[in-house]
Amino acid sequence: MRSVVERDDLTAEARIRQAAITRFPAEGIEGTTIRAIAADAGVSPALVLHHFGSKQGLLDACDRYVVDLVRTTKTQAVIDGTATDSGFMASMYRIAPPVVRYLGWSLSRGAPAAARLFDELVAESERLLSAAEERGLVRRTPDPHGRAVVVLTMQLGFVVLREHVTRALGMDAFGMEGLMRITERQMELFGTGLFTPEAARETAQALDQASRLLAQEGPDGR
Amino acid sequence: MRSVVERDDLTAEARIRQAAITRFPAEGIEGTTIRAIAADAGVSPALVLHHFGSKQGLLDACDRYVVDLVRTTKTQAVIDGTATDSGFMASMYRIAPPVVRYLGWSLSRGAPAAARLFDELVAESERLLSAAEERGLVRRTPDPHGRAVVVLTMQLGFVVLREHVTRALGMDAFGMEGLMRITERQMELFGTGLFTPEAARETAQALDQASRLLAQEGPDGR
């Protein structure tokens, strides 16, 4: 297995962390052994514990590293002004693939650091959308917070389901070609909507109907 | 830990499977022990292997069970005619929470059975959207397949990120209240679009610009 390491002059500690970032999402927590990580990094198992204290310590360090990297990359994108909310996918392009994969794994497993990141991204998304609303760029909604959650979840879905998107599109979802294709389709959806105006009304009715249906029937097997 | 089991008159085999469906997403594959599953189901560890052959066999059986359940539920919804594409979330409501959680875990981990399901759902989504296009309910797109992938990924994002959506909304994302709230926001986005008409043009320009930017810069650390 080729590790994330591009330059071989990294610290042993950094090599260990990179190996862990690659291994953990692929093999799971218990499925990843300290011995395997050590072998990837070219060090002894004992050194892993010397630097990170325990397997849990290494996992926490990876969580912090990846989340901080994503956070600062995203923040930098906002500062640079390139990030409209639609620029989320683009910012992912600047992060090395194993890190993006770790982020998706981290989110899907509900790691505390990832949960904090999610909440921050919701807040930031809500702020950006509200600012865009003020400028007349984005439509108004009765539920700004809910909309921010929905939009962010839709974006992060591509991070978590990356593998399936890649397979279904026949191109790397986070490569340039795939990212452009996805963003273009997103802009169609977010720009003019999926439905035609006449269908939008019909859908609203169907939603009401479904609401009543669910209310009276109740769910199965709960 | 209370298992999925509602009625205690299930087969031992079924109890084992239900326990596994609850345990695997929570603890991971290696983190879930046969002894723990056996204890949940109230049987001996040996019986687990008697019925499923091995731990891997149990995992495969769970994958098949959950994927088949989702498949038939979704299919039934289409037959019943309640499922527009927007009805995806609603169909999830009919499936027991542990099964939905297992589905999300299964997708995020790239299980073969889940991958097959994903591809089927893409195909079905593409078919439904094209039919709706014919009837003038859905706008035309230069890339129907890409659009189907994008729409489905956006929907499944809620399944995989369920925990975070629940926390951010302050209500169970797949409970009735949360599901209605999410669907309403989705219908706003898909109905009229997120952007105002004047902003849609601006966004298209930004997309072009980003495209050129990415093309000349290239990514970091690849």
Added chain:
DNA sequence: TAGTGTCCTGAACATGCGTTCAGTCGTGGA
């Protein structure tokens, strides 16, 4: 009653795990 097959168990085994520890090596300051 004897035979047969299914569901099920307790005890045991070999393996691989996370972690510990005593100690080596190399470097830089007093």
Added chain:
DNA sequence: TCCACGACTGAACGCATGTTCAGGACACTA
């Protein structure tokens, strides 16, 4: 030159794991 210290290793320990196996309990048939 000596010392202190951080990076690093090899060997070992205790433990929990997946799996095996011989057999018990029970129902059903001849």
